Every structure is written in C-alpha cells, then in structure tokens.
Amino acid sequence: MQKILKGRRLEVLLVFVCVAIYVVRRLFQEANGFDNFIYGLQPRVPGNVMWLIWRELDHYSHFWNAIFPIAGGGVLFFAAWAVFHVGLFPKLWAAESSVSTLVYAVLTVLLVVGSVFVHNYFRLYYRAMSSNDPEVIVGLRVFSEFRKLFLLTDSIAVVIVLVFYELFAQLYYYVEAKLKEEQEGGFIGHILVASMVVLLLFLAFFANLPRKDYWYGAVKELSMMAIGAFTVFFAQNFFYLEVLPNYRDFRSSEFKTGLLKFGLTLLVGTFGMYCILFIGWHSFQQVPFGWHAEWMVTMFMVFIIAAVVLAFLRKVFTKEKTQLKTQISQKTAELGNLRSQINPHFLFNALNTLYSVSLRENAAQTSDGIQKLGDMMRFMLHENHQDRIPLVKEIEYLNNFIDIQRMRIDENQDIKIEVNIQNADREIFIAPMLLNPFIENAFKHGISFRSASWIYITLTHDAQHLYFKVHNSIHQKTEDTLDDQSHGIGLENVKKRLELIYPNRHKLEIQATDHDYFVSLVLGVY
Structure with a gap:
C-alpha cells in the first residue's frame, strides 16, 4: 500500500512538472512572438502612423493578457x-454515491470552467492592419476571442x-498490476515507467496543443x-454475450434485452x-445549424x-480456446480416472461372481443392486470419457x-424421496456426469435417520432446454462429517465444466439455508 501511495505522489509531481514545463514554454513562445511581431512592424509602418500603433498597444x-491567462489557466487546469484523478474518479469507479462524490464533481467542473474562463477572458490577441499594399501597415488591432x-x-x-x-492511467495501472502478478515487474516494470515519463515530458516540451481553440485538430x-x-x-x-447465445430463441427475454442494449449502445x-x-x-460555421x-x-451502420464482425471473430477465437481448455480438462480427468482404476476387469469379474452367488441364494434385491452397480461402473469406464x-x-x-x-434407506422412517424424470422423446446429447453430483450431494447431506428428511428430483426438457432441479433437506453435520468437503469440490468442478462446455448456454442457481438446499440448472440443448 505504501508503494502505491508513493507511486501516486510521484505521479502528481510528474504531472505538475510537465504542466509547469508546458506553461513556461508557452510563455517564452508568446514573448518571442510578441518581440518578433513588433520588430517586424517597424520597417513596414510609415513614420506618421507609428503613434497609432503605440496607442493601440496601450x-x-x-502580463495581464498573455502571462496571467496562460499561467493562471495552467494552474487551474492542474x-x-x-481533483478529478485523485478524488472524483476513484469514487466514480467504485460507484460511490455520497456527498463527497458530489463535492469532488462540482469542484472539478468549477476548476475546469475557471481554467478556460481565465485563459479565454483575459487573453488578448493582436493583428496588423494593412492598406491596399500588404507591405504597408496602417494600424494595429487588439481584440479578444472570448x-x-x-x-x-x-x-x-x-x-x-x-x-x-x-x-x-488506468491502462497503465492494469498492465503494472498484471506484471506484478506474473512476477515480471522488475526490468519490464522499469521500462513501462520510463516510457510513461518520456511520453509526458515529450508532450510538455514538444506537443503543439491547441491554443486559440480545442475543436480544430488533435x-x-x-x-x-x-x-x-x-x-x-x-x-x-x-452482441457476443447476450444476442448470439440466444438468437435461436429470438422470442426470449434474454435475446430481446441483449438486442436492446446493443441498439442503445450504438445510438x-x-x-x-x-x-x-x-x-x-458550429464553432467555425462550416455547416448550417440543424x-x-x-x-x-452512415456512422450508425x-x-x-464493426461490432458484429468483432463479435463473430471473438466467438471463433473463444471457441478454439474453449475447446483447448476442454481437451486439457478431459485429459486430466482421464488421467485421474486411470490412476484410480485398480484392475477394472478384476472388479467386473468379482461383481459377476457376487451376482451369481446372490441369485443362487435367492437374494433378489442384492443381485439387482450388484447389477446396477456394474452398469454404473461400465458407464464410468466407457461413457464418462465421451464429449457428449x-x-x-x-x-x-x-x-x-437413485x-x-x-x-440403504427405509423410506417408512419419515424419509421421503420423489423422483420425476422425463424420458427423452428425441435424440438429445449432453456432457456426461453433469447432473449426478447434485443428486449425490442430496443423498449425502439430505438424509438423516434421526429426523425427517426429503429429496425431490425433477428432470424435464423441451425443444431447446433441459430443466433439472434438486431440492433436499439439510441436517446438522456430525463430528465425522465436519471435515468432509468433497461435495463442495465436486460442485465446483461441475461449475467449471459448465463454464467450459456450455458458455452462455446454462443457468445455474443454488439456494441454501440452514434447513434445505435447492439447485436449479437450465441447459441449452438445441
């Protein structure tokens, strides 16, 4: 923090020095210009007219018409x-609505208007007046352009x-912060600071900023x-974030809102x-009023x-980047699964053996459970590695x-489980294992054999979206689950996968209280 404050103080000092250099340069230019103007007049002014020149110069x-407006305007500008840089802008950036923000805003406006007023009101200009012969000066006119x-x-x-x-300045702060994050703020940081100092000093020494007006030039x-x-x-x-993701459903409120924002921004x-x-x-009366x-x-078009072309280019580049991230994530997950697999063929053979034994012993429920577990393992080993x-x-x-x-649950013991899953009536593809972590989380933390428990699971779909909801009770953690955060890690992984695989095509809402936990997920499956 002390380094930041020190840097800001040095910035204020640098800007003050640059403004002072510019003002002094302008004063020397004005003095030199006035001297050259007077010396240039003498050979071209008849002797009987020279007294008119001196009378007009009265x-x-x-001092009051050149030095004071330039120096005074420069001080008020600084x-x-x-006030704007140190006081007002940080509050505007933080969206702070307070009396101090209003005070800084009013003070900035007053200083800006004061700077322009002092420079324009007290500044006087001079011009030689010639007769039919441009080489002969017959008078001098002193005038104001206020x-x-x-x-x-x-x-x-x-x-x-x-x-x-x-x-x-904000761009400079951003680049400087990024360099520090990447631990490259040493040599490159010094080059960045030196570049900004050289740029400001160059403007102070050589820039030809507008003098008589601001609206003709740079x-x-x-x-x-x-x-x-x-x-x-x-x-x-x-257009990229709100129009393109919803263009297929152009009647949706998201598409209409995005299109409205797009149009208003252009207007x-x-x-x-x-x-x-x-x-x-209008300042130079180049065109009639209207x-x-x-x-x-023309400019609107x-x-x-430009905006639409850039949005589509951004979509193309983002798609390539997302595909690369997805591939990396998928390969990492595959490696983790391979490391966790302990001879899967042995496990399948063991399950088949247990399934045969349970059938011989007429343990129908056990054999059914073993069969379902085997199906789940096959899914994890084969289907789970597919993109869709x-x-x-x-x-x-x-x-x-489920x-x-x-x-393992006796639903007669005040435990209620309701499942409403709509079967797919058409060919719909989704990324694997996106939904199960929420159901696993519900059974893990929503069932208690000591108090009333419930889990409601709903999965439906229409022509363009898949709707998934899980609502379950929450019970106070016991000592053996206080340090268990695996469900949190699983849900975070699901969120990251959704961002990678369904960017701008999903809506995940999670509401948690001390007594219940609700998850709503909407996926675009068009």
Whole structure:
C-alpha cells in the first residue's frame, strides 16, 4: 500500500512538472512572438502612423493578457486534474454515491470552467492592419476571442482531455498490476515507467496543443476515435454475450434485452460522435445549424458492421480456446480416472461372481443392486470419457444411482424421496456426469435417520432446454462429517465444466439455508 501511495505522489509531481514545463514554454513562445511581431512592424509602418500603433498597444498588457491567462489557466487546469484523478474518479469507479462524490464533481467542473474562463477572458490577441499594399501597415488591432459558446465547448474539451489521461492511467495501472502478478515487474516494470515519463515530458516540451481553440485538430480527432472505440467495444460485448447465445430463441427475454442494449449502445455512440462533430462545425460555421441525418445513419451502420464482425471473430477465437481448455480438462480427468482404476476387469469379474452367488441364494434385491452397480461402473469406464452422450444414458445412470441409494434407506422412517424424470422423446446429447453430483450431494447431506428428511428430483426438457432441479433437506453435520468437503469440490468442478462446455448456454442457481438446499440448472440443448 505504501508503494502505491508513493507511486501516486510521484505521479502528481510528474504531472505538475510537465504542466509547469508546458506553461513556461508557452510563455517564452508568446514573448518571442510578441518581440518578433513588433520588430517586424517597424520597417513596414510609415513614420506618421507609428503613434497609432503605440496607442493601440496601450490596450494590451503582456502580463495581464498573455502571462496571467496562460499561467493562471495552467494552474487551474492542474488543480482540476488533481481533483478529478485523485478524488472524483476513484469514487466514480467504485460507484460511490455520497456527498463527497458530489463535492469532488462540482469542484472539478468549477476548476475546469475557471481554467478556460481565465485563459479565454483575459487573453488578448493582436493583428496588423494593412492598406491596399500588404507591405504597408496602417494600424494595429487588439481584440479578444472570448465567447460564451467557446467557454462551453472549450470546457467540454478540457474534460475530454482529463478523461483521456484517466483512460491511459488506468491502462497503465492494469498492465503494472498484471506484471506484478506474473512476477515480471522488475526490468519490464522499469521500462513501462520510463516510457510513461518520456511520453509526458515529450508532450510538455514538444506537443503543439491547441491554443486559440480545442475543436480544430488533435483533440477532436482523438475524441472521435475514443467514442468510436468504446461504442464498438461495448456493442460487440452485448452482441457476443447476450444476442448470439440466444438468437435461436429470438422470442426470449434474454435475446430481446441483449438486442436492446446493443441498439442503445450504438445510438448513444452515434449521437456522441455527432455532438463532437457538431461542436466543431458550429464553432467555425462550416455547416448550417440543424440535424444531419445522412451522417448519423452512415456512422450508425459503420458501428453495426464493426461490432458484429468483432463479435463473430471473438466467438471463433473463444471457441478454439474453449475447446483447448476442454481437451486439457478431459485429459486430466482421464488421467485421474486411470490412476484410480485398480484392475477394472478384476472388479467386473468379482461383481459377476457376487451376482451369481446372490441369485443362487435367492437374494433378489442384492443381485439387482450388484447389477446396477456394474452398469454404473461400465458407464464410468466407457461413457464418462465421451464429449457428449445420449440423454438416455445419463438418465439410466441417474436411475441406477437413485435405486442403489434407496436400498440403504427405509423410506417408512419419515424419509421421503420423489423422483420425476422425463424420458427423452428425441435424440438429445449432453456432457456426461453433469447432473449426478447434485443428486449425490442430496443423498449425502439430505438424509438423516434421526429426523425427517426429503429429496425431490425433477428432470424435464423441451425443444431447446433441459430443466433439472434438486431440492433436499439439510441436517446438522456430525463430528465425522465436519471435515468432509468433497461435495463442495465436486460442485465446483461441475461449475467449471459448465463454464467450459456450455458458455452462455446454462443457468445455474443454488439456494441454501440452514434447513434445505435447492439447485436449479437450465441447459441449452438445441
């Protein structure tokens, strides 16, 4: 924490030094420009007109009309940056709604407007007036370019500059944090810091920032680029996460909500881009006042194409990455299963022997249990390693598991188990062993021989979705189960598999209280 605070203090000092360097450079440029202007006038001004030049210059004070607005505007700009960067933005990022947030916001606005006002109101400019012969100067005009409209537009421009800096600063913080996580913050971290320092010093020494206005040049172009980039980014994100996964069920609320967010993002971005252009156009009277629908429609269509293309490219790359992760996860699981298998053929032979003995002894229930256990083992050894299996196979495994669990339970002892599993009426494929961990968890923690217990299991499906619900009672853990966390590990594994195999195509809800446990899983099986 101390390193972070020290780094932020050094950042404030660096920005202050850069603003000071820029202000001093501007002051020297203004002084040199004024001297060259006066020296250049003397050979071109007739002797009887020179007194008019000096009289007009009485209205111009280099201190109040050049030094003060540049230095004062720079100081107020630095104060606005400091309040925004250190005070306001962290609260906005944390979505903190408080009085202090409002105070920081108001103070930032006042400092921004004050900076622009001091620079524009006190700043005076001068211009030589010539006769028919451009080489002969007949007068001098001192004038101000202060306008109320410019006060508003230039204040907006300063806010945009602050936002630009904050975006780059947050990107720098993010990269720095990632380097520290990967333990590469040494040499690379120093290069990153040096790059940022060199960039800021370069802007302070050499950048030709807008002087008389902000809406003709780099600020306008950068503003448009930023708005376009953010619009396309958020639009493609909504399209990828909420529109593409639900496009087959276009009547669903998820699809309609995602499409609405996608459209609103494009509209807001298009309007923001138009506002930037409109301010520049109107400031220089390049176009008449009014709406320009053809430009807005064109930009809206450009945003749509860019967002949709990026969303589909993202889907392709994500699919390849997911397939790779799934293969790695599957190979790891297979290796674990192989390590846990102790001569499966021997186990099958042993089960067959026990099954034959139970039949000779007329132990029907025992033989049935052994047969179901053998079917479950075959499922684990063969079906469990497939990417997808028929839903019929998964249901068969679930029924076998539930029947074996029922063998050890006397349902007459205030224990209630209700199972409602809909048989598959068409060919449906799902990933194996996604459902059983929830049922296993229910029997493991939902049955007690000392108090009333119940388990309700439901599995249904329609044309596009599979609906699975498990609701069971919960009992206080005994001493021998206090340290047993295997069910938690199993459920976490299921969650990870769902994220890998069914990204944006599943909805898992888990509700737990001191008395019951409820799981609802919806899978897209279209």
